[in-house]
Amino acid sequence: MEFSPFNHVVKLCIQGMNMEEEKKPEEAYKLFLQGWEEAANAHEKFLAAYYVSRHQKTVADKLRWLETTLEYALKVNDDTVKSAFPAIYLNIAKCHEDFGDREKSKHFSELAISLKHNPSDKGPFYHGTKADLQVGDVLTAGSHSNYKAELKMNHIYFTALLNGAGLAAALAKGDGRERVYIVEPTGIYENDPNLTDKKFPGNPTRSYRSEAPLKIIGEVTEWSRPGPDELQKFREKLKDNTGKIIN
Known part of the structure; x- marks a missing residue:
């Protein structure tokens, strides 16, 4: 999928971000969840899950949605999402740190560091x-x-x-x-x-x-x-x- 600001799910995410800026988290969450429910491919699922994850109230729920985000990012695995992996892995690492699991936290932190390199995109x-x-x-x-x-x-x-x-x-x-x-x-x-x-x-x-x-x-x-x-x-x-x- 080529990213487009005119894509239906992208529009919902943009509306949700506007609600966040207006300090309306409940309305934002509803829009992100609508995006998730109406997503028709892995890239749309990845985007919607990313935003849904940051509105979770417990560490367990946040981790579950971050893992879902990662699952769909890995399915896409192209140059539109590869630069998102470090941030996703760092957020997952933080969840494991909050759970007190230092070994898993270290593992995902190291994954994040290993993926910070020059863009792999070869064009055209x-x-x-x-x-x-x-x-x-x-x-x-x-x-x-x-x-x-x-x-x-x-x-x-x-x-x-x-x-x-x-x-x-x-x-x-x-x-x-x-x-x-x-x-x-x-x-x-x-x-x-x-x-x-x-x-x-x-x-x-x-x-x-x-x-x-x-x-x-x-x-x-x-x-x-x-x-x-x-x-x-x-x-x-x-x-x-x-x-x-x-x-």
Whole structure:
């Protein structure tokens, strides 16, 4: 499953997170549980279980839901969920610590540490923009943010999700047409910390960044474009966002 903010279960989880921010945990829990009950595949089950787990009132119930989260994450086991494993294992370790089981707590803590490495995602990777570029050109860090014009970016950002790059192109500043380029990192890259383990566990949007240039190796012309109403909601959300960009 390619992560999409328009997915039904993802929407329920977003609504639940909004209820959490409004200090309405009971309403949030109902939405997360609805997401779990209506989830139709392993990825949706993984997401919903993750949020249900953090609303449990006992350590035993929390552990049970965390183990369910892990079960479905392992079934998916792709680059949308792999970066979530360290946090899941650490939470499971904390539950065993609360139970007084030091051996199991140590085991899951060590698993979490062992999985903290560079992203395993091999692409293909995409970059969405309104700039007219050619194969062989390079994209470099140092441009101003599309979302905070006063901020000069220290990294160049890209994603392994074609539709995600298409959304970025639609939201990019400029009057040119939306372009999605196939790009190749020329140096090391990392999970985008602005998205990884933030609202959603792991890196579901498969978003990355690098200080090294990205080389353009091709262009894609077809992807699923959001409708005008959906795009306007994104623009409004970005405009109202007061969060700090990790640069």
